[in-house]
């Protein structure tokens with residue numbers, strides 16, 4: 769059995785954040801597939817034995833079970849000694865971006881992609897609202913990345929893995945990411961790192977063709 773076990777599924781960008789960290793830090797890990805589209809995360813068994821919050825990702829390590837990608841990233845940075853903060857200022861800066869990501873950058877974009885690109889709802893007042901919120905969050909990150917290689921400056925950290933969770937997925941959102949040149953360059957910088965792979969290569973293929 770591998771040292772780290774990541775409960776995940778291909779479509780989950782929140783799980784991809786942890787998978788990216790495991791892959792780029794060279795950890796010994798394996799995936800434990802979740803059958804999300806058959807309702808596994810909503811089953812009483814999953815909630816009682818794997819994650820009461822009913823979500824991916826879940827990381828198992830030496831008898832510990834951790835959930836929430838931000839917690840998992842923080843834990844992995846401490847365990848591996850890689851991609852973590854170098855001092856207190858960086859610790860707070862990383863936490864600041866992880867919180868912004870969970871509230872705005874990932875959450876609106878991921879929900880938009882789920883509705884528009886996976887459930888194929890077409891445009892509705894909900895997707896239009898989500899796209900407006902995601903566009904605002906992308907604009908903030910685009911501005912922050914001007915003149916910086918990564919969120920904290922010159923060095924790749926877990927804050928980047930958090931925000932990078934959904935930017936490599938191919939499903940339609942009705943947003944054109946090429947309109948964000950700093951985000952596109954940042955995405956390419958992360959993709960050039962040794963160990964990087966596409967979400968569906970790291971965590972398993974999509975449940976169907978979207």
Ligand SMILES: N[C@@H](CCC(=O)N[C@@H](CS)C(=O)NCC(=O)O)C(=O)O
Pocket residue numbers: 779780781782783809822823824825835836837838870
């Ligand atoms: N804030 C959480 C979000 C996790 C999350 O929303 N995971 C999705 C998959 S990407 C999920 O399992 N959703 C199940 C549900 O909400 O029912 C994290 O960062 O881990």
